Amino acid sequence: MRLRGDTAAIGNPGEFVNLRLDGFYLRRPISVCDVEGDVLTLIYKVVGKGTEAMSEMTPGTGLMLLTGLGNGYDLSLSGDSPLLVGGGVGVPPLYLLAKRLLAQGKHVRVVLGFNTADEVFYQDEFRALGCDVTVATVDGSCGVKGFVTDALPKDYTYFYTCGPMPMFRALNKAVKTSGQFSFEERMGCGFGACMGCSCQTLFGSKRICKDGPVLKKEEILWTD
Secondary structure, three states: OEEEOOOOOOOOOOOEEEEEOOOOOOOEEEEOOEEEOOEEEOOOOOOOHHHHHHHOOOOOOOOEEEEEEOOOOOHHHOOOOEEEEEEHHHOHHHHHHHHHHHHOOOOOEEEEEEOOHHHOOOHHHHHHHOOEEEEEEOOOOOOEEOOHHHOOOOOOOEEEEEOOHHHHHHHHHHOOOOEEEEOOOOOOOOOOOOOOOEEEEOOEEEEOOOOOOEEEHHHEOOOO
């Protein structure tokens, strides 16, 4: 979905927007894939009635958004050769991150994980930016057979990731450097007022929508 409007509040890669949909009480949080001028690109998966309604919208439809939500990724820690790891619908926010890192002259490696070849998307877009891209699929129908942890490069200075929790747990054990995880969580308000998406970290309770969604590897408390 591409939207035209005021994007001035969107700063760091990894931030998200909250969409108000007619007929739905809660807004839908969607990560920012790209922003160029006044054009905002969102990529989402139809998983419920809200995203289904979004998929049925026609060009010219107006939407009300809360923009520039969340903390986003900290690019200052990346080093010269950062690694970006995305799983499924966790891929989109890494695109804007890759663009910003490349603009800083960094050598960006990207590993994208999916279940099957039919689910693969945006690998060509990352390559067009100038990233080194590796795709992993669980069934081996595209790229490396297995999970993203089976396709990690040997050398990288830092990592950034977004994806499902099982991937996070496996990645946390496999990575060799510090890094940042972008978490998904059910949200009520999207800007820290309702406390509904709070989680415990090494430094106390944090709100995924306000203090996150990006948390540093060293502050995450992994529970079984």
